[in-house]
Amino acid sequence: MQDFSMLINGVLALFDQPMSLLFAVLGVTLGVLLGILPGLTATMGVAILLPFTFGMDPVPALLMISGVYFGGIYGGSITAILLNIPGTPAAAATALDGYQLTRQGKAGITLGTATLSSFIGGTISILILIFMAPLLADFALKFSAAENFALAVFGLSIIVSISSHSMLKGLIAGGIGLLIATVGLDPMSGYPRFTGGFNELMSVPFIPIMIGLFAASEAFKSLSETQAARSSASAIGRIIPSWSTFKGLIPTILRSAGLGSFIGSIPGAGADIASFVAYNEAKRFSKNKENFGKGELQGVAAAESASNGCTGGALLPMLTLGIPGDAVTAVMLGALVLQGLQPGPMLFAEHGELVFTVFAGMLFCYLILLAIGLASLRMVVKIIRIPKAILTPTILSLCVVGTYAINNSVFDIAIMLAAGIAGYIMQKRDFPPSPIVLALIMGPMAESNFRRALSLQGGSYDFLYTRPITVVLLSIALLTLSYPIYRKLRSKPKAQAAADAASGQ
Amino acid sequence: MKSRKLVSTLAKAIITSTFILGSIASAASYPSKQIEVIVPYSAGGGTDLVTRAFADAAKQYLPEAMGVVNKTGGGGAVGLSEIVRARADGYHIGMGTVELAMLPHLGMVTFQAEDFVPIARLNAEPSAISVNADSPWQTYDEFIAHAKANPGAIRIGNSGTGAIWHLAAEALADKTGTQFSHIPYDGANPAVTALLGGHIEAVTVSPAEVANHVKNGKVRILTIMSDERIAGFEDIPTLKESGVDLSIMTWRGIVVPKKTPEDIQMVLRDAVKQTANDDGFKSALAKMNLTHAYLDAPEFQKTISRDDVFFKDLMKKLGLGS
Incomplete structure (x- = not known):
């Protein structure tokens, strides 16, 4: 309860500092804008803002950066839902069902749900950070290469659950994604693979491929469609979901917030992985699994709650151990050090007052996010009413500008356009793009950690079955992979086959 | 024919003068933008x-x-x-x-x-050899003695194969005739995290990159690969003081x-x-x-x-x- 009274003191201290509140509002607004634009990410926003915080007091500086972080992760969902353009990799999971709902004329309620889920997920994760930080801190350190490999394999197994239309096509897309993921510097030996001599290909141009697959392909598709096709999508509907609808979402939002906080606290795993994992779990627990991928509000709620749930999780090892959980918190770590604050076990003891003021400010940031989100949605949602003749060229130019902004590279634009054409053909042939994105996120993580685990163990494969966390994660992955097959077999009147699949565990 | 020659001469003159003017302008007024x-x-x-x-x-x-x-x-x-x-x-x-x-x-x-x-x-x-504070080695000499007695047993995390901190560890192995296991990570931060978690024995990243953890008492710097002791880490001996002529930064x-x-x-x-x-x-x-x-x-x-x-x-x- 001591924590609780310190938090109350923090809230009081915060409201004595109008400048801090102002910078929090500024940060969230900026973050949402950055998140909406494809290619511009929270990491980039935080990095660019960092020099501006050199001369600021610690509280407003940290709150502005937190605001950009939270807002950036939330903002990515807006264009994912409205236009099928994930502004950030995490929003690719939101787009799965979000865009389908928009096409059914439910854009308003989908955005409303996404906003509420982001708010609740984020707030819960900050509360977990405040009250459970010391309990969870050491867990982050248990994750070695073997555990990270198992987590990535689990992530890859989710391809099965996001390939709603055709599992075979989903797996093919995932396989292609894994092949693309091998381009670049070999993670262990450092030699270039399949780069064709281009320095630009020494790492997989992940974001350009994602922008191309989702956004550019969507623009190409709408160029080839007739005007009438879009009319059904222009309905907006109500924004805040009714209580009876929302009630059904609460378990999903809470579970996803927990998953997000947990995954966020693992160094090397971030919002992108969390949102896909939460989506997968929402589907596993749902009664109407068939509806996922066709416009299921649960899917949107899960992805959004988890991606914002990551924020508190990623801050946890950063503040308690000085270990950044993702790229954004790595920059925030720099910001803390700049402010003369020493992240680590002593931070809470030595600067308790300041830390709790910042915590209070983070909760305030999420309130602002909710307010900005709900207030602007009526206006934002009108994007889908923009005539195609204006919208499509705008999307295409945003794709080009956003892609260029990542590395200031024209080469990336070419990659983006090529991915766009590939994505267009895939859409025509009914291949889903998300397994490629998932494979690009998880593939390199699985490969490098598998090989790293091997060298850590001197070449022994024992790590696959001697480490508890690894075993658990690999088992869940196996379950995720085999469950749809099991279901398919059981639906046929073949009891024998079902028994085989079950004992195959 | 004649007019063509005239045009080309004129063009040459214009181009040359532009170049001369251009270079004069750049020298005198640099930087102007x-x-x-x-x-x-x-x-x-x-x-x-x-x-x-x-x-x-x-x-x-x-x-x-x-x-x-x-x-x-x-x-x-x-x-x-x-x-x-x-x-x-x-x-x-x-x-x-x-x-x-x-x-x-x-x-x-x-x-x-x-x-x-x-x-x-x-x-x-500079590069520095840092170990987990719980590890048995208090000095560089103890560390390298253990490494020599157990070839390949010491796992050194680096920021990527072929990157500067990997080469620092390789150069140390080469100079001292020791054998390490080199474990590449995606940058210095993940390598330090692995060190804190006890998954590797040492890292060769810079003192600045472990400074936080040193202050928190979680990491110990054994030696720094610089010519002279560096500011902020005055009490840590250089590798040269241990008789190994190696400085990498x-x-x-x-x-x-x-x-x-x-x-x-x-x-x-x-x-x-x-x-x-x-x-x-x-x-x-x-x-x-x-x-x-x-x-x-x-x-x-x-x-x-x-x-x-x-x-x-x-x-x-x-x-x-x-």
């Missing part, structure tokens, strides 16, 4: 932070604020190549890093260290493409020197745990040439080159 600094690493990383702090301080000594452009990829290869290819007019400069003397010997890039002209070094960070400094005119270089040297000695720049570096290490152009050139030879030999020995 924004200077762009290319950073070969992503926003938020150490090199980027140095550059942004530098650009921030340089405002006072230049008519217009510098623009910072991140060109990332290939462990610096993309951005460094971009600097070499940039127009040599003084408006395109770069933040050169030690990789410009390393990558050519890995056979991954088309440039050579000689394609860069140094203006001034701003920052340098990463550095960052302003470089320009080879053909940049001499007079423009001189103007830049002045402005960079003033900025480097600016108190604001120094304190910004200090706040970020980065070491201020200014060297003027001739001295910087010596460092680059020395490293160029050193890494060429080392990579040949290790079979990393091509």
Whole structure:
């Protein structure tokens, strides 16, 4: 309860500092804008803002950066839902069902749900950070290469659950994604693979491929469609979901917030992985699994709650151990050090007052996010009413500008356009793009950690079955992979086959 | 026929005079517009932070604020190549890093260290051997004795194969006749995390990169691979004091493409020197745990040439080159 009274003191201290509140509002607004634009990410926003915080007091500086972080992760969902353009990799999971709902004329309620889920997920994760930080801190350190490999394999197994239309096509897309993921510097030996001599290909141009697959392909598709096709999508509907609808979402939002906080606290795993994992779990627990991928509000709620749930999780090892959980918190770590604050076990003891003021400010940031989100949605949602003749060229130019902004590279634009054409053909042939994105996120993580685990163990494969966390994660992955097959077999009147699949565990 | 000749003569005259005028203008009034600094690493990383702090301080000594452009990829290869290819007019400069003397010997890039002209070094960070505070080794001698007695048992985390901290560990193994297991991570931070978690025995990243954890009592620095003891870590002996003649550091400094005119270089040297000695720049570096290490152009050139030879030999020995 001591924590609780310190938090109350923090809230009081915060409201004595109008400048801090102002910078929090500024940060969230900026973050949402950055998140909406494809290619511009929270990491980039935080990095660019960092020099501006050199001369600021610690509280407003940290709150502005937190605001950009939270807002950036939330903002990515807006264009994912409205236009099928994930502004950030995490929003690719939101787009799965979000865009389908928009096409059914439910854009308003989908955005409303996404906003509420982001708010609740984020707030819960900050509360977990405040009250459970010391309990969870050491867990982050248990994750070695073997555990990270198992987590990535689990992530890859989710391809099965996001390939709603055709599992075979989903797996093919995932396989292609894994092949693309091998381009670049070999993670262990450092030699270039399949780069064709281009320095630009020494790492997989992940974001350009994602922008191309989702956004550019969507623009190409709408160029080839007739005007009438879009009319059904222009309905907006109500924004805040009714209580009876929302009630059904609460378990999903809470579970996803927990998953997000947990995954966020693992160094090397971030919002992108969390949102896909939460989506997968929402589907596993749902009664109407068939509806996922066709416009299921649960899917949107899960992805959004988890991606914002990551924020508190990623801050946890950063503040308690000085270990950044993702790229954004790595920059925030720099910001803390700049402010003369020493992240680590002593931070809470030595600067308790300041830390709790910042915590209070983070909760305030999420309130602002909710307010900005709900207030602007009526206006934002009108994007889908923009005539195609204006919208499509705008999307295409945003794709080009956003892609260029990542590395200031024209080469990336070419990659983006090529991915766009590939994505267009895939859409025509009914291949889903998300397994490629998932494979690009998880593939390199699985490969490098598998090989790293091997060298850590001197070449022994024992790590696959001697480490508890690894075993658990690999088992869940196996379950995720085999469950749809099991279901398919059981639906046929073949009891024998079902028994085989079950004992195959 | 005659008119054509006249036209071509006129055209030649115009072109030549433009060139002459152009070069005079550039020498006398440089810099008259924004200077762009290319950073070969992503926003938020150490090199980027140095550059942004530098650009921030340089405002006072230049008519217009510098623009910072991140060109990332290939462990610096993309951005460094971009600097070499940039127009040599003084408006395109770069933040050169030690990789410009390393990558050519890995056979991954088309440039050579000689394609860069140094203006001034701003920052340098040595390699250090750090272990978990719970580990049994209190000194470098105990550590290396254990390593020699158990070849391959000591796992040293680095920031990527072929990157500076990997080569530091390889060079140490080579100098002392020891065998380590080298474990590459995606950057210094994940390697330090693995050290904290007890998954590896040591890291060879810079003291600044473990400074936080040293203050928290979680990590112990055994030795630093610098010529002399460094500020902030005065009580930690150098590797040379233990009788191993090895000093390896990463550095960052302003470089320009080879053909940049001499007079423009001189103007830049002045402005960079003033900025480097600016108190604001120094304190910004200090706040970020980065070491201020200014060297003027001739001295910087010596460092680059020395490293160029050193890494060429080392990579040949290790079979990393091509």
